[in-house]
Amino acid sequence: MFPSQFDYHRAASVAEAVELLSSLPDAKLVAGGHSLIPAMKLRAAQPAALVDIGRIPGLADVSADGDSLVVGALATHAAVADSAAVRSGCPMLAETAAAIGDIQVRNRGTIGGSLAHADPGADYPAAMLALGAEITAVGAGGERTIAASDFFVDILTTALADNEVITSVRVPCVAGGAYLKHRHPASSYAVVGVAACVGMDGGNVGSCAIGINGVTGKAVLAGAAAAALCGGPASADRIAAAAGRVGDAFDEPLGDLYASGEFRAHLAGVYTRRALAVAAERAG
Amino acid sequence: MRHRVCLTVNGKAEEFDVEPRLLLCHLLRAYVGLTGTNIGCDTSQCGSCTVLMDGKAVKSCTVLAVQADGCEVTTIEGLAGADGLHPVQQSFWDNHGLQCGFCTPGMIMTAVEILDRNPGATDAEVRHGLEGNICRCTGYENIVKSIVAAGARGS
Ligand SMILES: Cc1cc2nc3c(=O)[nH]c(=O)nc-3n(C[C@H](O)[C@H](O)[C@H](O)COP(=O)(O)OP(=O)(O)OC[C@H]3O[C@@H](n4cnc5c(N)ncnc54)[C@H](O)[C@@H]3O)c2cc1C
Ligand code: FES
Numbered sequence: 280m281f282p283s284q285f286d287y288h289r290a291a292s293v294a295e296a297v298e299l300l301s302s303l304p305d306a307k308l309v310a311g312g313h314s315l316i317p318a319m320k321l322r323a324a325q326p327a328a329l330v331d332i333g334r335i336p337g338l339a340d341v342s343a344d345g346d347s348l349v350v351g352a353l354a355t356h357a358a359v360a361d362s363a364a365v366r367s368g369c370p371m372l373a374e375t376a377a378a379i380g381d382i383q384v385r386n387r388g389t390i391g392g393s394l395a396h397a398d399p400g401a402d403y404p405a406a407m408l409a410l411g412a413e414i415t416a417v418g419a420g421g422e423r424t425i426a427a428s429d430f431f432v433d434i435l436t437t438a439l440a441d442n443e444v445i446t447s448v449r450v451p452c453v454a455g456g457a458y459l460k461h462r463h464p465a466s467s468y469a470v471v472g473v474a475a476c477v478g479m480d481g482g483n484v485g486s487c488a489i490g491i492n493g494v495t496g497k498a499v500l501a502g503a504a505a506a507a508l509c510g511g512p513a514s515a516d517r518i519a520a521a522a523g524r525v526g527d528a529f530d531e532p533l534g535d536l537y538a539s540g541e542f543r544a545h546l547a548g549v550y551t552r553r554a555l556a557v558a559a560e561r562a563g
Numbered sequence: 564m565r566h567r568v569c570l571t572v573n574g575k576a577e578e579f580d581v582e583p584r585l586l587l588c589h590l591l592r593a594y595v596g597l598t599g600t601n602i603g604c605d606t607s608q609c610g611s612c613t614v615l616m617d618g619k620a621v622k623s624c625t626v627l628a629v630q631a632d633g634c635e636v637t638t639i640e641g642l643a644g645a646d647g648l649h650p651v652q653q654s655f656w657d658n659h660g661l662q663c664g665f666c667t668p669g670m671i672m673t674a675v676e677i678l679d680r681n682p683g684a685t686d687a688e689v690r691h692g693l694e695g696n697i698c699r700c701t702g703y704e705n706i707v708k709s710i711v712a713a714g715a716r717g718s
């Protein structure tokens with residue numbers, strides 16, 4: 280199998296990528312290619328031109344900036360999983376990257392590509408929501424920052440304009456975070472993935488956020504469940520009661536041959552309970 | 564529109580004139596004539612097409628040749644040295660790590676990265692590392708055994 284014909288352009292800078300995207304008809308960015316190339320081989324995607332951003336200097340950097348991490352759009356899943364700054368500053372982000380696909384996929388796929396693709400079974404989106412990440416993108420009108428909660432619009436649809444390029448993602452350092460997924464045994468995508476963040480205030484839960492992917496067309500925040508955990512201790516009973524509220528977050532659970540919507544919603548409760556317990560323990 | 568692509572394949576620098584849609588696995592098999600890199604699923608799942616690109620294991624059915632421009636690529640044919648088989652190859656031989664052999668080049672190239680990152684990889688770590696490689700024959704037992712043994716011998 281091979282893709283249908285297309286023209287290939289390699290951008291040397293973000294500005295050149297934006298310019299090419301704006302001027303070429305039906306052009307698409309390619310970063311790691313690990314969502315786009317499989318789709319092109321199946322002819323599910325047939326762009327007339329590819330703009331390769333894979334070599335743009337500086338776009339793969341991962342660094343700590345005060346109490347946040349700045350992850351370049353081209354940082355591969357392997358680079359995020361292995362980064363000392365990420366592992367110490369935001370263990371949940373490293374855990375999420377390490378849970379993606381397999382070694383070979385993690386060596387090619389990038390965070391920018393994963394977020395832009397917005398697959399319902401992708402792992403990063405739930406973590407971005409729970410962490411309150413900000414996505415920086417550059418387009419013809421300049422640079423803007425999009426909150427993760429505004430970024431994911433629908434299945435495979437984001438707030439990005441056609442000629443916008445994600446350049447980096449800013450992620451607050453959170454010690455009390457955990458990402459757990461139920462892996463699809465064949466594709467390795469998340470059937471359900473839960474990212475939980477817990478902040479302790481004395482002996483009580485002071486803050487909590489729960490992001491869930493795999494159940495609906497886009498990753499969602501389970502606000503009612505997170506609120507239910509706040510204001511009391513992170514006991515097993517309170518965690519179980521909070522996890523019981525995740526259903527409120529799902530308008531329309533999606534099902535497929537492997538897992539019905541109902542089963543996915545059930546799994547979301549189970550994985551929320553487990554992820555909250557780990558996050559609370561890490562929060563100390 | 565065709566593009567010039569420079570690649571160092573198993574230590575030898577070569578230039579190719581390719582269509583952008585040419586996949587790295589097809590460049591290696593059809594242009595360079597190295598047919599050890601197998602194409603199994605062709606849908607990024609099975610890992611039989613795994614090669615090292617700048618030292619990292621990648622599925623060559625999911626990389627465009629133009630994306631590999633300027634990279635060093637190592638295929639199964641490039642692993643053995645003048646003094647014989649690579650330790651991972653030898654270990655597959657010693658431990659009967661293959662049956663039909665179709666998945667083997669990809670298994671070995673992935674194993675090289677697993678052991679590169681973690682020479683003392685345990686049985687469980689090797690199994691986790693092989694998530695992207697499928698074997699239809701062996702049931703994986705002897706593949707895992709071969710890789711763990713190669714690591715133990717090297718470290
Ligand atoms: C076998 C296999 C298993 C996988 N398993 C998982 C898994 O378990 N979990 C998971 O989360 N993912 C999984 N993936 C997907 C993988 O993580 C992809 O790498 C990722 O979704 C896309 O990143 P990429 O860099 O490869 O993007 P590409 O394929 O290059 O691009 C994807 C889309 O994003 C756009 N794009 C790319 N970069 C940018 C940017 N900087 N700004 C704006 N738009 C951009 C492209 O135009 C394209 O539309 C798997 C993939 C494969 C092949
Ligand atoms: S042929 Fe490339 S992963 Fe199966």
Ligand code: FES
Pocket residue numbers: 661662663664665666667697698699700701
């Ligand atoms: S030995 Fe036959 S597919 Fe693995």
